[in-house]
Each structure stands twice: as C-alpha cells, then as structure tokens.
Amino acid sequence: MFKILTSLIHARSTVHQMGLRG
Structure with missing residues (x-):
C-alpha cells in the first residue's frame, strides 16, 4: 500500500x- 502511494507521488x-x- 505504502509502495503505491510513494509511486504515485x-x-x-x-x-x-x-x-x-518543457
């Protein structure tokens, strides 16, 4: 769960x- 949050951020x-x- 925490991994998904970090990935999103x-x-x-x-x-x-x-x-x-750009």
Whole structure:
C-alpha cells in the first residue's frame, strides 16, 4: 500500500518537473 502511494507521488513530481522544463 505504502509502495503505491510513494509511486504515485513520485510520478506526480516527475510530471511536474517535466512540465516546468518543457
């Protein structure tokens, strides 16, 4: 369960960084 939460947060932060860069 915790692993899924961490994965979701990581995915969101990655998308956010990509949005800021691109």
